Amino acid sequence: MPTSFTSFLNHLLISFFLFFLTSSNSSDTLTGTQILTTNQTLLSQNQTFVLGFFGGSNTNYYLGIWYNNINPQTIVWVANRDNPIDNSTGYLKIGDNGNFVLLNSSGNPAWSSNQTNAKNPVIQLLETGNLVLKDSEQSINYLWQSFDYPTDTLLPGMQMGWNFDTGIEKHLTSWKVTGEDPSSGDYTFKLDYRGLPEIFLRRNQTIIYRSGSWNGERFNGVPEMDTDTDSIVFSFSDDAHGVFYYFSIGNASLLSRLTVTSDSDGELQRRTWIASSETWNKFWYAPADQCDHYRECGPYGLCDNNASPVCRCMKGFSPKNPQAWNLRDGSGGCVRNTDLDCPTDKFLHLESMKLPETTTVFVNKSMTLTECESLCHRNCSCTAYANIDITNGGSGCVMWLGQLFDLRNYPSGGGQDLYVRLSAADIGSAGSKHRKAEAIGISLSVVAIVLGLVAICYLRKKKQHRGSIHRSHDLLMNEGVPSRGHSGDRNMDDLELPMFDFDTLTMATNNFSQDNKLGQGGFGSVYRGSLIESQEIAVKRLSKDSGQGIEEFKNEVKLIVKLQHRNLVRLLGCCIEKDEKMLVYEYMENRSLDSILFDKVKRSLLDWKSRFNIICGIARGLLYLHQDSRFRIIHRDLKASNILLDSEMNPKISDFGMARIFGSNQTEANTIRVVGTYGYMSPEYAMDGNFSVKSDVFSFGVLVLEIITGKKNRGFYYANDELNLLGNVWRQWNEGTALELVDQSIGNSYAESEVLRCIHVGLLCVQERAEDRPTMSSVVLMLSSEAALMPRPKNPGFSLRKNHPETDSSSSNQDKTWSVNQVTVTMLNAR
Structure with missing residues (x-):
């Protein structure tokens, strides 16, 4: 029989088989006499999940499970993810061996379950989203299930x-x-x-x-x-x-x-x-956040996302590489100040810790913490110990026998206790907390004295409560930040800033409940609240454990209260009471730009008109700070999360905790405390601590390119890896394909000339040399006028490559070094 005729006959038989055996209903079960074609589905009993075929690229088809009646389609499981069928004539059936198999148009298997040899096999889609193969419809024993894969x-x-x-x-x-x-x-x-x-x-x-x-x-x-x-x-x-x-x-x-x-x-x-x-x-x-990155602070380094910089060494340790540490590269970790002496060593008690990596530890689930300490103390290789389980007072013993990696501290709660071995000379008189607790006894007379003092303090506090707001105001005045370059600056009392008492803000935020939490930044959390007058507010609550926070708090109060512009967030008041420091802002209905721009579902809310309006609004706000306000202000931390959006998507610049005031004739300054956010800092600021209005211009340029592309900028890239956003935009600009960068969620509803002009402006702002970047007045002009002359941009800053060993003899294998036009610096990690 000719081959062509045989092929035709096989195809005819398959089509005949499909026509007579398929079922059009969407039940939850497929029996051995049925098949499932690409235009059919199984529907779980309560109609939560669907099993069926969905199309991929290049006419590929996949068998998958997704939620029913949810748009866009959300797929939770794919059978043949790495072996698609190439057209729509494939089908699913129960095979001769009692398994089930996905066949392509030629009748050849593209995917199958394990062999089962079931006598009366059926396939069922459960309400949990689990696809199971079992022997008969009544059986509760699964021969195969998708939950295993x-x-x-x-x-x-x-x-x-x-x-x-x-x-x-x-x-x-x-x-x-x-x-x-x-x-x-x-x-x-x-x-x-x-x-x-x-x-x-x-x-x-x-x-x-x-x-x-x-x-x-x-x-x-x-x-x-x-x-x-x-x-x-x-x-x-x-x-x-x-x-x-x-x-x-x-x-x-x-x-x-x-x-x-x-x-x-x-x-x-x-x-x-x-x-x-x-x-x-x-x-x-x-x-x-930065502390979630694996081994961010190296061996024995503690990561705390509420601190700046985030990496620090615990008591008894110092940075292994102080120079890199000062440049915010904590990957080298910490080393001991004093060598251990096994018989005399003690243990440092650390609270609220993410325990170090536990892949190679000693584990005993029956030991108490006291037994664990004793065993660790006797084993001179033991560097730390902790409970395995913290419930019911704690139980079990985990011991580390080498360096401690990936440590993190949670000042606001979370984690658990960790005990780290230290030289007795470094730990001083401090010892294991649970041992001290067993050794200390408190007499009844001392308890009585303490209770009496508490009662006296309570009565005094109640008597003085009416004056708390006035004292808070005085405290803020006395702790005011000195004017930078302005001898005639007013003190805090002259600012006429409303003061909120702590109880009012507690009530407004429902006791700072998690349901009202809007987000968390480097120095604390932000909560949504509602005053008695039904005014919506946002309360920034400074973390009590933030060593850097007080100065930034006072700085933010002094700066924002002087600023009045439609594209700057409005400060309504503040609170200093009960060891609390809080700022009260107007509430922004659409929260921060990054929460929408980088969310795959929400980004479609930002059409091109909205994005262009956001770009222009940020530019006007920044121009006001640099040129039109009473004082020239450098923001120093301009980024997508610090751009808030009101109900009409109008942008407002926020978070002035890092900002600095310049004198009228001052153009730049230098700092040894480099602050900012990875990916937004200009090269001269990140490497040398030099900041100016051009530092903010660089950050603005990064923002513009992120808004157009919908992608985050990554500050660095490897030679054999993808470019960061700036490098990628620069390459495609030179190749004439810049429009391919536009976020696909925008669609085609934009003017190409307007988008290209914005990309052009963005590239001008992120040029490596500060003197090449435009001022914000020029930026606003270029954005608002198609007739404005625009120079050709030069290469952007921070399109970095990793040095090759043969070209940089000074670099060791352990050092992370990066170059910008032949200038080598240690990689830094900013907030």
């Missing part, structure tokens, strides 16, 4: 980790391109069961983020996990049969998922469906 999403009830009995390992792997290409991407979230189990987010083999170990309540590196809520319950199991992490939902109407994405250079995200706005709300993600 996660893709990029962890659903309620789905476990990730290791099953030691079956050898199955479950982890999450990102899509190649989130929302576009479901094939296996570069980012994975895997549980490492060695030592004390914890979970790592990796890009290929490089660790990006570490969860910390499970302490009985949460991962000690994720203080945001709240096990007291009825909505989401987090669970962890660790026994001889396996190690698993999973979560469950107490509220049946709540849809929540954990996913690893290729967005923002790899992120772990928890998203919850908000039905009223029909959006997935990203209410937690990691890495979320």
Whole structure:
């Protein structure tokens, strides 16, 4: 029989088979006599999930599971993610071996489940989103389930980790391109069961983020996990049969998922469906800040995101490389001031800590903390110890036998206690906290005295309460920041700034509840509130543990109260009371620019007209600061998160804690305390501490390019890796393809000449040499007039390459050095 005729006959038989055996209804079950074609679906019993085919690029088709009645389509599992079928005539069926198989148009398998040899197999899509294969419809024993093979999403009830009995390992792997290409991407979230189990987010083999170990309540590196809520319950199991992490939902109407994405250079995200706005709300993600980055502060270095710089050495340690440390590169870590002497060593008690990496630790689940300390003290290789479980007073023993990596402190709560071995000379008289507690006894007479003093203080405080607002005002006046270059500057009392008492702000923010929390910055948290007059406010509550915060607080009060411009956030008042320092601002309905611009769902809210209006508004606000206000003010921390948006998407520059006042004839200044944000700092400021109006111009240029592209700027890039945003825009500008950079969510509703003009302005602002950058008055002119003359931009700053060993003999393998036009500096890490 001719080959062509055989092929035709096979195709005819397949078409005949499809016509007679397919079923048009969307039940939750597929039997051995049915098939599922690309235009059919299975629907879970309560219609929460759908199993069906979806199209990818180049006519590829994939079998997947997604939420029903949610738009845009949200896919949570893909069967053949790395082996798509090439057209729409494929189908799913139960095979001869009792497994189920996905066949392409030629009848060849593209994907299949494990062989089962079931007698009466059926496929069922459960209401949990789990696709199962079982023997008969009544069976509750699953021969195969999709929950054992996660893709990029962890659903309620789905476990990730290791099953030691079956050898199955479950982890999450990102899509190649989130929302576009479901094939296996570069980012994975895997549980490492060695030592004390914890979970790592990796890009290929490089660790990006570490969860910390499970302490009985949460991962000690994720203080945001709240096990007291009825909505989401987090669970962890660790026994001889396996190690698993999973979560469950107490509220049946709540849809929540954990996913690893290729967005923002790899992120772990928890998203919850908000039905009223029909959006997935990203209410937690990691890495979320600088201290979430793996080993940010090197061995023995403590990372504290509320401090500036974020890296510090614990008591008894000093920076290994002081020069790099001063330039905010903490990767070299810390070294001991005094060598250990095993018999006389003591332990430093650290609270609210993310425990060091636990992959290679000693673990004993039955020991008490006192037994753990004794064992660690006797073992001269032991460098630290802690409880494994913190519930019910604590239990178990984990001991570190080498350097301590990836330490983090949570001043506002979270983490757990850690005891670090130190030389007795460095720790002084301080010892193990739990030992001291056992040795100290308090007499009843002392207790009586203390209670009496408390009563006296309470009565005095109640008597003086009426004068608290006046004293707060005086305190602020006495702590005012001296004028920089202006002998005639008014004192704080002349500013006529309203003072709020602590109780008023507590009531307005519902006792600073997490539900009212808008965000968290380097020096504290911001809360939404409502005054009795129904006025909406935003309260910036300075962290009590911030060593840098008092000066920035006073500076911000002095600066903002003098500034009046429609594109600057308005300060309504402040509060200094009960060791609290708070600023009260007007409330911005749309929060910060970065919360919309870099969110894949929300960014579509910003069409080109809105983006151009935001660019021009920021430019006008910055021009006012540099030229039109009473004092010339350098912001020094201009970035997307410091641009707030009102109800009509009008931009307002905020956060003047880092700002500096210049005299009328002053053009630049120098500082040894470099502050700012990675990716927005100009080269001359980051390397030499020189700042001027041109430093702000550079930051503005970065903002312009981010607003146009919808992408964050990364301050550096490797020679064999992708360019940062500035380098990429510069390359495509020179190649004449700059319009390809425009954020696709904008669509085609923009004037090409206007977009190109903005890109041109952005490149002029980020030029490497400060003297080449325009002033803000020139920027406003160029943005507002097509007739304005615009010079050709020169290469941008911070398009960096890593030095090759053969061209930089002074660099060791351990040093991280970067070059800008042959000038080599140590990489810094800004706030």
